[in-house]
Amino acid sequence: MKLIVAIIRPxxxxxxxxxxxxxxxxxxxxxRVLGHGGETERVETYRGTTVKVDLQEKIRxxxxxxxxFVDVTIKAVLASARTGDVGDGKVFVLDVExxxxxxxxxxxxAAVTPPETVxx
Amino acid sequence: MPTINPADTAWMLVSTALVLLMTPALAFFYGGLVRxxxxxxxxxxxxxxxxxxxxxxxxAAYSLAFADGxxxxxxxxxxxxxxxxxxxxxxxPHVLFMAFQGTFAIITAALISxxxxxxxxxxxxxxxxxxxxxxxxxxxxxxxWGGGWLMSRGVLDFAGGTVVHINAGxxxxxxxxxxxxxxxxxxxxxxxxxxxxxxxxxGLLWFGWFGFNGGSALAASELAxxxxxxxxxxxxxxxxxxxxxxxxxxxxxxxVGAATGIVVGLVAITPAAGFVSPGSALLLGAVAALPxxxxxxxxxRTRIDDSLDVFAGHGVGxxxxxxxxxxxxxKVWNPAGAxxxxxxxxxxxxxQALGCxxxxxxxxxxxxxxxxxxxxxxxxxxxxRTEGVGMDVSQHGEEAYxxxxxxxxxxxxxxxxxxxxxxxxxxxxxx
Numbered sequence: 236m237k238l239i240v241a242i243i244r245p246x247x248x249x250x251x252x253x254x255x256x257x258x259x260x261x262x263x264x265x266x267r268v269l270g271h272g273g274e275t276e277r278v279e280t281y282r283g284t285t286v287k288v289d290l291q292e293k294i295r296x297x298x299x300x301x302x303x304f305v306d307v308t309i310k311a312v313l314a315s316a317r318t319g320d321v322g323d324g325k326v327f328v329l330d331v332e333x334x335x336x337x338x339x340x341x342x343x344x345a346a347v348t349p350p351e352t353v354x355x
Numbered sequence: 356m357p358t359i360n361p362a363d364t365a366w367m368l369v370s371t372a373l374v375l376l377m378t379p380a381l382a383f384f385y386g387g388l389v390r391x392x393x394x395x396x397x398x399x400x401x402x403x404x405x406x407x408x409x410x411x412x413x414x415a416a417y418s419l420a421f422a423d424g425x426x427x428x429x430x431x432x433x434x435x436x437x438x439x440x441x442x443x444x445x446x447x448p449h450v451l452f453m454a455f456q457g458t459f460a461i462i463t464a465a466l467i468s469x470x471x472x473x474x475x476x477x478x479x480x481x482x483x484x485x486x487x488x489x490x491x492x493x494x495x496x497x498x499x500w501g502g503g504w505l506m507s508r509g510v511l512d513f514a515g516g517t518v519v520h521i522n523a524g525x526x527x528x529x530x531x532x533x534x535x536x537x538x539x540x541x542x543x544x545x546x547x548x549x550x551x552x553x554x555x556x557x558g559l560l561w562f563g564w565f566g567f568n569g570g571s572a573l574a575a576s577e578l579a580x581x582x583x584x585x586x587x588x589x590x591x592x593x594x595x596x597x598x599x600x601x602x603x604x605x606x607x608x609x610x611v612g613a614a615t616g617i618v619v620g621l622v623a624i625t626p627a628a629g630f631v632s633p634g635s636a637l638l639l640g641a642v643a644a645l646p647x648x649x650x651x652x653x654x655x656r657t658r659i660d661d662s663l664d665v666f667a668g669h670g671v672g673x674x675x676x677x678x679x680x681x682x683x684x685x686k687v688w689n690p691a692g693a694x695x696x697x698x699x700x701x702x703x704x705x706x707q708a709l710g711c712x713x714x715x716x717x718x719x720x721x722x723x724x725x726x727x728x729x730x731x732x733x734x735x736x737x738x739x740r741t742e743g744v745g746m747d748v749s750q751h752g753e754e755a756y757x758x759x760x761x762x763x764x765x766x767x768x769x770x771x772x773x774x775x776x777x778x779x780x781x782x783x784x785x786x
Contacts, residue, residue: 244743246743246744246745247743249539249542249543269760269761271761277748277752278752278765279748279752279753279754279757279762280752280753281753281757283767284764285764285765285767286759286762286763286764286765287762287763287765288761288762289761289762289763290760290761290762291761318740320740
Protein backbone atom coordinates (compact mmCIF):
# COMPACT_ATOMS: atom_id res chain seq x y z
CA MET A 236 0.00 0.00 0.00
CA LYS A 237 0.98 3.61 -0.59
CA LEU A 238 0.34 7.02 0.80
CA ILE A 239 -0.52 9.46 -1.94
CA VAL A 240 0.09 13.10 -1.06
CA ALA A 241 -1.32 15.60 -3.49
CA ILE A 242 -0.79 19.36 -3.33
CA ILE A 243 -3.48 21.10 -5.38
CA ARG A 244 -5.09 24.46 -5.99
CA PRO A 245 -7.88 25.29 -3.51
CA UNK A 246 -10.29 26.05 -6.32
CA UNK A 247 -9.79 22.57 -7.79
CA UNK A 248 -10.63 20.78 -4.55
CA UNK A 249 -14.26 20.13 -5.43
CA UNK A 250 -13.36 18.71 -8.84
CA UNK A 251 -10.70 16.47 -7.28
CA UNK A 252 -13.03 15.20 -4.58
CA UNK A 253 -15.64 14.48 -7.22
CA UNK A 254 -13.13 12.58 -9.37
CA UNK A 255 -11.90 10.55 -6.40
CA UNK A 256 -15.46 9.73 -5.45
CA UNK A 257 -16.16 8.52 -8.99
CA UNK A 258 -13.01 6.42 -8.90
CA UNK A 259 -14.38 4.88 -5.69
CA UNK A 260 -11.45 6.05 -3.64
CA UNK A 261 -12.75 6.37 -0.09
CA UNK A 262 -11.07 7.91 2.88
CA UNK A 263 -8.74 10.87 2.73
CA UNK A 264 -7.45 13.76 4.80
CA UNK A 265 -7.53 17.36 3.59
CA UNK A 266 -5.50 20.23 5.00
CA ARG A 267 -5.03 23.87 4.06
CA VAL A 268 -1.41 24.66 3.50
CA LEU A 269 0.74 27.44 2.10
CA GLY A 270 3.15 26.69 -0.66
CA HIS A 271 5.08 27.94 -3.62
CA GLY A 272 5.61 26.07 -6.84
CA GLY A 273 7.25 28.59 -9.15
CA GLU A 274 4.10 30.40 -10.21
CA THR A 275 4.37 34.13 -10.78
CA GLU A 276 3.80 35.87 -7.49
CA ARG A 277 0.69 37.90 -6.94
CA VAL A 278 0.97 41.58 -6.05
CA GLU A 279 -1.56 43.11 -3.69
CA THR A 280 -1.81 46.74 -2.62
CA TYR A 281 -3.39 48.10 0.54
CA ARG A 282 -3.24 51.91 0.58
CA GLY A 283 0.48 52.59 0.24
CA THR A 284 1.58 49.09 1.18
CA THR A 285 2.50 46.81 -1.67
CA VAL A 286 3.15 43.15 -0.95
CA LYS A 287 4.20 40.21 -3.03
CA VAL A 288 2.21 37.17 -2.05
CA ASP A 289 4.93 34.58 -2.41
CA LEU A 290 3.22 31.71 -0.65
CA GLN A 291 -0.05 30.70 -2.21
CA GLU A 292 -2.85 28.87 -0.49
CA LYS A 293 -2.83 25.21 -1.47
CA ILE A 294 -4.69 22.12 -0.40
CA ARG A 295 -2.90 18.96 0.69
CA UNK A 296 -4.68 15.66 0.26
CA UNK A 297 -3.40 12.55 1.97
CA UNK A 298 -4.85 9.32 0.67
CA UNK A 299 -3.86 5.85 1.86
CA UNK A 300 -4.60 3.25 -0.83
CA UNK A 301 -3.94 -0.41 -1.56
CA UNK A 302 -1.54 -1.17 -4.42
CA UNK A 303 -4.32 -1.86 -6.88
CA PHE A 304 -5.72 1.63 -6.31
CA VAL A 305 -2.51 3.61 -6.73
CA ASP A 306 -2.84 4.22 -10.47
CA VAL A 307 -6.55 4.89 -10.31
CA THR A 308 -6.04 7.52 -7.64
CA ILE A 309 -3.14 9.24 -9.37
CA LYS A 310 -5.04 9.37 -12.65
CA ALA A 311 -8.08 10.86 -10.97
CA VAL A 312 -6.05 13.58 -9.25
CA LEU A 313 -4.00 14.46 -12.34
CA ALA A 314 -7.04 14.77 -14.55
CA SER A 315 -9.13 16.77 -12.11
CA ALA A 316 -6.52 19.10 -10.61
CA ARG A 317 -4.91 20.20 -13.86
CA THR A 318 -5.51 23.67 -15.28
CA GLY A 319 -2.37 23.81 -17.41
CA ASP A 320 -0.93 26.86 -15.65
CA VAL A 321 2.12 26.95 -13.42
CA GLY A 322 1.03 26.26 -9.85
CA ASP A 323 -1.20 23.24 -10.41
CA GLY A 324 0.69 21.32 -7.71
CA LYS A 325 2.29 17.89 -7.27
CA VAL A 326 1.42 14.33 -6.48
CA PHE A 327 3.83 12.37 -4.30
CA VAL A 328 3.59 8.61 -3.86
CA LEU A 329 5.16 7.30 -0.68
CA ASP A 330 5.78 3.80 0.58
CA VAL A 331 3.97 3.02 3.77
CA GLU A 332 5.38 0.67 6.37
CA UNK A 333 2.23 -0.13 8.31
CA UNK A 334 -1.37 1.10 8.51
CA UNK A 335 -3.92 0.42 11.23
CA UNK A 336 -7.58 1.24 11.25
CA UNK A 337 -8.18 2.55 14.73
CA UNK A 338 -11.81 1.46 15.03
CA UNK A 339 -11.22 -2.21 14.27
CA UNK A 340 -7.52 -2.66 14.64
CA UNK A 341 -7.37 -3.97 11.05
CA UNK A 342 -3.94 -3.81 9.55
CA UNK A 343 -2.31 -2.76 6.27
CA UNK A 344 -4.25 -3.54 3.02
CA ALA A 345 -7.38 -4.17 5.06
CA ALA A 346 -7.16 -0.72 6.57
CA VAL A 347 -7.04 1.35 3.36
CA THR A 348 -9.09 1.83 0.18
CA PRO A 349 -10.93 -0.15 -1.06
CA PRO A 350 -13.02 -0.55 2.04
CA GLU A 351 -15.73 -2.78 0.53
CA THR A 352 -13.40 -5.76 0.17
CA VAL A 353 -13.08 -5.70 3.92
CA UNK A 354 -15.74 -7.53 5.87
CA UNK A 355 -17.53 -8.48 2.65
CA MET B 356 -43.92 81.76 -4.91
CA PRO B 357 -42.88 78.64 -2.99
CA THR B 358 -40.88 79.24 0.15
CA ILE B 359 -38.49 77.06 2.05
CA ASN B 360 -39.78 75.46 5.24
CA PRO B 361 -37.05 74.92 7.86
CA ALA B 362 -38.69 71.87 9.43
CA ASP B 363 -39.12 70.18 6.07
CA THR B 364 -35.55 71.02 5.15
CA ALA B 365 -34.21 69.57 8.40
CA TRP B 366 -36.05 66.28 7.89
CA MET B 367 -34.95 66.02 4.26
CA LEU B 368 -31.32 66.64 5.23
CA VAL B 369 -31.54 63.70 7.61
CA SER B 370 -33.48 61.56 5.14
CA THR B 371 -30.90 62.07 2.43
CA ALA B 372 -28.14 60.88 4.72
CA LEU B 373 -30.28 57.90 5.79
CA VAL B 374 -30.91 56.79 2.22
CA LEU B 375 -27.26 57.22 1.30
CA LEU B 376 -26.38 54.81 4.13
CA MET B 377 -28.55 52.16 2.50
CA THR B 378 -25.97 51.55 -0.21
CA PRO B 379 -23.16 50.58 2.21
CA ALA B 380 -25.87 48.60 4.05
CA LEU B 381 -26.64 46.76 0.83
CA ALA B 382 -22.92 46.07 0.45
CA PHE B 383 -22.98 44.27 3.78
CA PHE B 384 -26.23 42.49 2.99
CA TYR B 385 -24.89 41.19 -0.33
CA GLY B 386 -21.28 40.82 0.85
CA GLY B 387 -22.27 38.37 3.56
CA LEU B 388 -24.17 36.19 1.11
CA VAL B 389 -21.26 35.44 -1.20
CA ARG B 390 -18.14 33.37 -0.73
CA UNK B 391 -15.13 34.70 1.11
CA UNK B 392 -13.08 35.03 -2.08
CA UNK B 393 -15.68 37.28 -3.72
CA UNK B 394 -16.79 39.34 -0.73
CA UNK B 395 -14.78 42.51 -1.42
CA UNK B 396 -15.79 42.54 -5.06
CA UNK B 397 -19.44 42.13 -4.14
CA UNK B 398 -19.24 44.97 -1.61
CA UNK B 399 -17.36 47.15 -4.09
CA UNK B 400 -20.16 46.67 -6.63
CA UNK B 401 -22.39 48.60 -4.21
CA UNK B 402 -19.76 51.09 -3.05
CA UNK B 403 -18.69 52.04 -6.58
CA UNK B 404 -22.28 53.07 -7.32
CA UNK B 405 -21.84 55.83 -4.73
CA UNK B 406 -19.23 57.22 -7.11
CA UNK B 407 -20.21 56.57 -10.70
CA UNK B 408 -23.98 56.61 -10.36
CA UNK B 409 -23.79 59.71 -8.17
CA UNK B 410 -21.70 61.54 -10.75
CA UNK B 411 -23.89 60.36 -13.63
CA UNK B 412 -26.87 61.62 -11.66
CA UNK B 413 -25.39 65.05 -11.10
CA UNK B 414 -24.13 65.48 -14.65
CA ALA B 415 -27.13 64.31 -16.63
CA ALA B 416 -29.54 61.80 -15.13
CA TYR B 417 -31.13 64.26 -12.68
CA SER B 418 -32.08 66.53 -15.52
CA LEU B 419 -33.49 63.68 -17.61
CA ALA B 420 -35.59 62.55 -14.65
CA PHE B 421 -36.81 65.78 -13.08
CA ALA B 422 -36.34 68.77 -15.38
CA ASP B 423 -39.49 69.84 -17.21
CA GLY B 424 -39.88 67.80 -20.37
CA UNK B 425 -42.26 65.53 -22.18
CA UNK B 426 -44.28 62.53 -20.99
CA UNK B 427 -41.40 60.12 -21.68
CA UNK B 428 -38.30 62.02 -20.66
CA UNK B 429 -37.34 65.11 -18.70
CA UNK B 430 -35.65 68.08 -20.25
CA UNK B 431 -32.04 69.17 -20.45
CA UNK B 432 -32.47 72.33 -18.36
CA UNK B 433 -30.59 70.96 -15.35
CA UNK B 434 -27.71 69.27 -17.23
CA UNK B 435 -24.56 69.53 -15.14
CA UNK B 436 -26.72 70.84 -12.28
CA UNK B 437 -27.37 74.05 -14.17
CA UNK B 438 -30.12 75.96 -12.44
CA UNK B 439 -30.06 73.73 -9.39
CA UNK B 440 -29.56 76.17 -6.56
CA UNK B 441 -30.86 76.85 -3.09
CA UNK B 442 -34.17 78.16 -4.38
CA UNK B 443 -37.27 76.35 -3.17
CA UNK B 444 -38.33 73.12 -4.87
CA UNK B 445 -41.56 72.41 -3.06
CA UNK B 446 -40.61 73.52 0.43
CA UNK B 447 -36.94 72.44 0.42
CA PRO B 448 -33.86 73.75 -1.39
CA HIS B 449 -33.69 72.49 -4.97
CA VAL B 450 -30.14 71.23 -4.51
CA LEU B 451 -31.28 69.13 -1.53
CA PHE B 452 -34.08 67.64 -3.61
CA MET B 453 -31.49 66.69 -6.23
CA ALA B 454 -29.29 65.03 -3.58
CA PHE B 455 -32.22 63.15 -2.02
CA GLN B 456 -33.30 61.78 -5.39
CA GLY B 457 -29.68 60.96 -6.23
CA THR B 458 -29.43 58.57 -3.29
CA PHE B 459 -32.34 56.60 -4.81
CA ALA B 460 -30.61 56.32 -8.17
CA ILE B 461 -27.46 55.04 -6.45
CA ILE B 462 -29.08 52.24 -4.48
CA THR B 463 -31.28 51.18 -7.38
CA ALA B 464 -28.28 50.58 -9.61
CA ALA B 465 -26.43 48.83 -6.79
CA LEU B 466 -29.37 46.48 -6.23
CA ILE B 467 -28.84 44.93 -9.67
CA SER B 468 -25.35 43.77 -8.72
CA UNK B 469 -26.79 40.94 -6.62
CA UNK B 470 -27.70 39.09 -9.81
CA UNK B 471 -24.25 39.16 -11.38
CA UNK B 472 -21.92 38.70 -8.41
CA UNK B 473 -18.98 36.28 -8.40
CA UNK B 474 -18.49 36.47 -12.18
CA UNK B 475 -18.98 39.90 -13.79
CA UNK B 476 -15.84 41.89 -14.51
CA UNK B 477 -15.62 45.12 -12.57
CA UNK B 478 -14.98 47.52 -15.50
CA UNK B 479 -17.95 46.39 -17.58
CA UNK B 480 -20.10 46.42 -14.42
CA UNK B 481 -19.22 50.06 -13.78
CA UNK B 482 -19.96 50.93 -17.39
CA UNK B 483 -23.25 49.06 -17.17
CA UNK B 484 -24.59 50.81 -14.07
CA UNK B 485 -23.60 54.23 -15.43
CA UNK B 486 -25.43 53.64 -18.71
CA UNK B 487 -28.32 52.01 -16.89
CA UNK B 488 -28.78 55.05 -14.65
CA UNK B 489 -28.91 57.30 -17.69
CA UNK B 490 -31.00 55.12 -20.00
CA UNK B 491 -33.27 53.20 -17.63
CA UNK B 492 -33.46 54.79 -14.19
CA UNK B 493 -33.81 58.41 -15.31
CA UNK B 494 -36.66 57.78 -17.79
CA UNK B 495 -38.62 55.51 -15.42
CA UNK B 496 -38.18 57.98 -12.54
CA UNK B 497 -39.49 60.67 -14.88
CA UNK B 498 -42.52 58.59 -15.86
CA UNK B 499 -43.58 58.02 -12.26
CA TRP B 500 -42.27 61.03 -10.31
CA GLY B 501 -41.01 63.67 -12.71
CA GLY B 502 -44.31 64.53 -14.38
CA GLY B 503 -44.22 61.76 -16.99
CA TRP B 504 -47.02 59.72 -18.48
CA LEU B 505 -47.57 57.29 -15.59
CA MET B 506 -47.72 60.12 -13.06
CA SER B 507 -50.28 62.05 -15.08
CA ARG B 508 -52.45 58.91 -15.38
CA GLY B 509 -52.49 58.60 -11.58
CA VAL B 510 -50.24 55.59 -10.96
CA LEU B 511 -49.31 55.57 -7.27
CA ASP B 512 -45.72 54.89 -6.25
CA PHE B 513 -44.95 56.56 -2.97
CA ALA B 514 -41.25 55.84 -2.60
CA GLY B 515 -40.23 53.66 -5.49
CA GLY B 516 -41.88 50.24 -5.64
CA THR B 517 -41.94 50.59 -9.42
CA VAL B 518 -39.12 53.05 -10.05
CA VAL B 519 -36.66 51.35 -7.72
CA HIS B 520 -37.65 47.79 -7.03
CA ILE B 521 -39.47 46.47 -10.09
CA ASN B 522 -36.99 48.39 -12.22
CA ALA B 523 -33.94 46.88 -10.49
CA GLY B 524 -35.53 43.44 -10.03
CA UNK B 525 -36.39 42.91 -13.68
CA UNK B 526 -33.05 44.35 -14.82
CA UNK B 527 -31.33 41.93 -12.45
CA UNK B 528 -33.20 38.96 -13.87
CA UNK B 529 -32.28 39.92 -17.43
CA UNK B 530 -28.66 40.63 -16.45
CA UNK B 531 -28.38 37.20 -14.81
CA UNK B 532 -29.66 35.56 -18.00
CA UNK B 533 -27.36 37.56 -20.29
CA UNK B 534 -24.31 36.89 -18.11
CA UNK B 535 -25.06 33.20 -17.62
CA UNK B 536 -24.67 31.27 -14.42
CA UNK B 537 -21.57 30.96 -12.28
CA UNK B 538 -19.43 27.96 -13.10
CA UNK B 539 -20.19 26.39 -9.73
CA UNK B 540 -23.92 27.17 -9.78
CA UNK B 541 -25.91 24.01 -9.28
CA UNK B 542 -22.73 21.94 -9.19
CA UNK B 543 -21.39 22.56 -5.74
CA UNK B 544 -22.53 24.19 -2.55
CA UNK B 545 -22.08 27.96 -2.69
CA UNK B 546 -22.66 29.18 0.84
CA UNK B 547 -22.83 32.65 2.45
CA UNK B 548 -19.46 33.44 3.99
CA UNK B 549 -20.78 35.73 6.73
CA UNK B 550 -24.40 35.57 7.79
CA UNK B 551 -23.73 38.21 10.50
CA UNK B 552 -22.80 40.66 7.70
CA UNK B 553 -26.12 39.94 6.05
CA UNK B 554 -28.04 40.56 9.28
CA UNK B 555 -26.09 43.76 9.85
CA UNK B 556 -26.92 44.86 6.31
CA UNK B 557 -30.61 44.08 6.75
CA GLY B 558 -30.69 46.10 9.98
CA LEU B 559 -28.95 49.09 8.42
CA LEU B 560 -31.21 48.90 5.38
CA TRP B 561 -34.26 49.12 7.62
CA PHE B 562 -32.75 52.12 9.41
CA GLY B 563 -32.01 53.85 6.12
CA TRP B 564 -35.43 52.97 4.75
CA PHE B 565 -37.06 55.35 7.24
CA GLY B 566 -35.46 58.11 5.18
CA PHE B 567 -36.34 56.36 1.93
CA ASN B 568 -40.07 56.15 2.69
CA GLY B 569 -40.44 58.82 5.37
CA GLY B 570 -38.41 61.25 3.26
CA SER B 571 -40.54 60.58 0.21
CA ALA B 572 -43.19 62.79 1.79
CA LEU B 573 -40.65 65.54 0.95
CA ALA B 574 -41.76 67.29 4.14
CA ALA B 575 -41.79 66.91 7.92
CA SER B 576 -45.49 66.32 7.77
CA GLU B 577 -48.33 64.03 8.88
CA LEU B 578 -47.66 62.11 5.68
CA ALA B 579 -44.03 61.55 6.68
CA UNK B 580 -45.27 60.24 10.02
CA UNK B 581 -47.59 57.81 8.25
CA UNK B 582 -44.94 56.60 5.81
CA UNK B 583 -42.43 56.25 8.65
CA UNK B 584 -44.83 54.20 10.79
CA UNK B 585 -45.82 51.98 7.89
CA UNK B 586 -42.12 51.34 7.24
CA UNK B 587 -41.91 50.38 10.89
CA UNK B 588 -44.89 48.00 10.78
CA UNK B 589 -44.89 46.22 7.43
CA UNK B 590 -41.45 44.54 7.66
CA UNK B 591 -42.36 43.31 11.15
CA UNK B 592 -45.32 41.43 9.72
CA UNK B 593 -43.21 40.10 6.86
CA UNK B 594 -40.54 38.95 9.29
CA UNK B 595 -43.12 37.04 11.35
CA UNK B 596 -44.70 35.35 8.33
CA UNK B 597 -41.34 34.62 6.68
CA UNK B 598 -40.05 33.03 9.86
CA UNK B 599 -43.20 30.91 10.17
CA UNK B 600 -42.86 29.79 6.54
CA UNK B 601 -39.25 28.87 7.21
CA UNK B 602 -40.26 27.03 10.34
CA UNK B 603 -43.03 25.01 8.75
CA UNK B 604 -41.02 24.21 5.66
CA UNK B 605 -37.69 23.25 7.22
CA UNK B 606 -38.43 22.99 10.92
CA UNK B 607 -36.07 25.86 11.67
CA UNK B 608 -36.14 29.64 11.59
CA UNK B 609 -33.10 30.72 9.57
CA UNK B 610 -31.10 33.93 9.97
CA VAL B 611 -30.67 34.43 6.22
CA GLY B 612 -34.43 33.99 5.94
CA ALA B 613 -35.03 36.63 8.60
CA ALA B 614 -32.74 39.10 6.84
CA THR B 615 -34.47 38.39 3.53
CA GLY B 616 -37.93 38.72 5.08
CA ILE B 617 -37.11 42.16 6.46
CA VAL B 618 -35.92 43.40 3.07
CA VAL B 619 -38.95 41.96 1.25
CA GLY B 620 -41.27 43.68 3.72
CA LEU B 621 -39.45 46.97 3.20
CA VAL B 622 -39.65 46.59 -0.56
CA ALA B 623 -43.36 45.80 -0.49
CA ILE B 624 -44.35 48.75 1.71
CA THR B 625 -42.29 51.19 -0.37
CA PRO B 626 -44.93 52.04 -3.00
CA ALA B 627 -47.73 52.02 -0.39
CA ALA B 628 -46.07 53.75 2.56
CA GLY B 629 -47.84 57.10 2.23
CA PHE B 630 -51.16 55.81 0.86
CA VAL B 631 -52.37 53.07 3.23
CA SER B 632 -53.46 52.83 6.85
CA PRO B 633 -51.12 51.32 9.47
CA GLY B 634 -53.44 48.31 9.70
CA SER B 635 -53.21 47.83 5.95
CA ALA B 636 -49.42 48.11 6.23
CA LEU B 637 -49.37 45.16 8.63
CA LEU B 638 -51.60 43.17 6.29
CA LEU B 639 -49.54 44.16 3.25
CA GLY B 640 -46.33 43.14 4.98
CA ALA B 641 -47.75 39.77 5.98
CA VAL B 642 -49.13 38.99 2.52
CA ALA B 643 -45.96 40.13 0.76
CA ALA B 644 -43.93 37.33 2.31
CA LEU B 645 -45.70 34.63 0.31
CA PRO B 646 -44.96 35.53 -3.35
CA UNK B 647 -41.28 36.32 -2.69
CA UNK B 648 -40.81 33.20 -0.57
CA UNK B 649 -42.31 31.13 -3.35
CA UNK B 650 -40.27 32.93 -6.02
CA UNK B 651 -37.02 32.18 -4.21
CA UNK B 652 -37.96 28.52 -3.81
CA UNK B 653 -38.85 28.20 -7.49
CA UNK B 654 -35.95 30.26 -8.84
CA UNK B 655 -33.35 28.06 -7.17
CA ARG B 656 -34.70 25.11 -9.18
CA THR B 657 -34.03 26.86 -12.48
CA ARG B 658 -30.81 27.44 -14.39
CA ILE B 659 -31.20 31.19 -13.95
CA ASP B 660 -28.42 32.25 -11.60
CA ASP B 661 -29.92 35.42 -10.13
CA SER B 662 -27.37 34.76 -7.44
CA LEU B 663 -28.75 36.79 -4.55
CA ASP B 664 -32.41 36.63 -5.66
CA VAL B 665 -32.77 40.27 -6.61
CA PHE B 666 -35.76 39.46 -8.78
CA ALA B 667 -37.56 37.38 -6.14
CA GLY B 668 -36.88 39.98 -3.45
CA HIS B 669 -37.18 43.28 -5.27
CA GLY B 670 -38.99 42.43 -8.51
CA VAL B 671 -41.66 40.22 -6.98
CA GLY B 672 -41.75 42.19 -3.72
CA UNK B 673 -42.11 45.46 -5.62
CA UNK B 674 -44.86 44.01 -7.81
CA UNK B 675 -46.76 42.71 -4.77
CA UNK B 676 -46.44 46.08 -3.07
CA UNK B 677 -47.50 48.06 -6.13
CA UNK B 678 -50.58 45.90 -6.72
CA UNK B 679 -51.54 45.89 -3.05
CA UNK B 680 -51.25 49.69 -3.12
CA UNK B 681 -53.93 49.58 -5.79
CA UNK B 682 -56.12 47.59 -3.42
CA UNK B 683 -55.43 49.10 0.00
CA UNK B 684 -54.86 52.82 -0.72
CA UNK B 685 -57.26 55.20 1.05
CA LYS B 686 -57.86 58.87 0.43
CA VAL B 687 -58.77 59.20 4.09
CA TRP B 688 -55.11 58.71 4.90
CA ASN B 689 -53.68 60.68 2.01
CA PRO B 690 -56.01 63.05 0.14
CA ALA B 691 -53.37 63.46 -2.59
CA GLY B 692 -53.52 59.71 -3.23
CA ALA B 693 -56.45 57.61 -4.36
CA UNK B 694 -58.79 54.92 -3.12
CA UNK B 695 -57.90 51.35 -3.97
CA UNK B 696 -59.96 48.37 -5.09
CA UNK B 697 -61.07 47.51 -1.56
CA UNK B 698 -62.23 51.07 -1.03
CA UNK B 699 -64.44 51.33 -4.07
CA UNK B 700 -62.03 52.25 -6.86
CA UNK B 701 -61.18 49.19 -8.96
CA UNK B 702 -59.53 51.24 -11.71
CA UNK B 703 -56.60 52.02 -9.41
CA UNK B 704 -55.55 48.37 -9.48
CA UNK B 705 -55.49 48.47 -13.27
CA UNK B 706 -53.40 51.64 -13.19
CA GLN B 707 -50.93 50.00 -10.81
CA ALA B 708 -50.67 46.98 -13.11
CA LEU B 709 -50.02 49.32 -16.04
CA GLY B 710 -47.21 51.00 -14.08
CA CYS B 711 -45.60 47.67 -13.16
CA UNK B 712 -45.89 46.23 -16.63
CA UNK B 713 -44.50 49.20 -18.50
CA UNK B 714 -41.57 49.66 -16.11
CA UNK B 715 -40.78 45.92 -16.19
CA UNK B 716 -40.93 45.75 -19.96
CA UNK B 717 -38.80 48.83 -20.50
CA UNK B 718 -36.21 47.85 -17.88
CA UNK B 719 -35.95 44.31 -19.24
CA UNK B 720 -35.50 45.31 -22.87
CA UNK B 721 -33.06 48.15 -22.13
CA UNK B 722 -30.92 46.05 -19.79
CA UNK B 723 -30.66 43.43 -22.50
CA UNK B 724 -29.68 46.03 -25.09
CA UNK B 725 -27.07 47.75 -22.86
CA UNK B 726 -25.42 44.48 -21.85
CA UNK B 727 -25.39 43.10 -25.40
CA UNK B 728 -23.89 46.36 -26.67
CA UNK B 729 -21.20 46.25 -23.99
CA UNK B 730 -20.44 42.64 -24.81
CA UNK B 731 -19.54 43.69 -28.35
CA UNK B 732 -16.77 45.86 -26.93
CA UNK B 733 -15.51 43.74 -24.06
CA UNK B 734 -15.97 40.48 -22.20
CA UNK B 735 -18.65 40.84 -19.52
CA UNK B 736 -17.44 38.04 -17.29
CA UNK B 737 -14.16 36.55 -16.17
CA UNK B 738 -12.92 33.23 -17.46
CA UNK B 739 -13.81 30.15 -15.35
CA ARG B 740 -10.25 29.87 -14.07
CA THR B 741 -10.49 33.38 -12.59
CA GLU B 742 -13.88 32.60 -11.12
CA GLY B 743 -12.13 29.77 -9.29
CA VAL B 744 -9.42 32.04 -7.94
CA GLY B 745 -12.01 34.60 -6.87
CA MET B 746 -12.96 38.12 -7.80
CA ASP B 747 -11.26 39.89 -4.89
CA VAL B 748 -7.76 38.98 -5.98
CA SER B 749 -8.44 39.13 -9.71
CA GLN B 750 -10.46 42.35 -9.86
CA HIS B 751 -9.08 44.33 -6.95
CA GLY B 752 -5.72 42.86 -5.93
CA GLU B 753 -6.89 42.57 -2.35
CA GLU B 754 -8.25 39.92 -0.05
CA ALA B 755 -11.06 40.43 2.46
CA TYR B 756 -9.34 38.43 5.16
CA UNK B 757 -5.65 38.57 4.31
CA UNK B 758 -3.49 36.82 6.87
CA UNK B 759 -0.29 38.29 5.57
CA UNK B 760 1.37 34.87 5.83
CA UNK B 761 3.78 34.38 2.99
CA UNK B 762 3.53 37.99 1.90
CA UNK B 763 6.73 39.92 1.35
CA UNK B 764 6.73 43.67 1.85
CA UNK B 765 7.89 45.47 -1.25
CA UNK B 766 9.69 48.72 -0.31
CA UNK B 767 8.05 51.71 -2.00
CA UNK B 768 11.10 52.46 -4.16
CA UNK B 769 11.06 48.92 -5.55
CA UNK B 770 7.33 48.62 -5.98
CA UNK B 771 6.64 47.79 -9.59
CA UNK B 772 2.92 47.48 -9.87
CA UNK B 773 1.61 44.73 -12.09
CA UNK B 774 0.47 45.65 -15.56
CA UNK B 775 -3.07 46.92 -15.11
CA UNK B 776 -5.63 44.64 -16.64
CA UNK B 777 -7.27 46.67 -19.40
CA UNK B 778 -10.86 47.14 -18.39
CA UNK B 779 -12.34 47.37 -21.84
CA UNK B 780 -10.31 45.23 -24.16
CA UNK B 781 -11.00 41.54 -24.46
CA UNK B 782 -9.30 39.96 -21.51
CA UNK B 783 -6.23 37.77 -21.67
CA UNK B 784 -7.13 34.17 -21.05
CA UNK B 785 -5.31 33.84 -17.75
CA UNK B 786 -7.11 36.69 -16.09
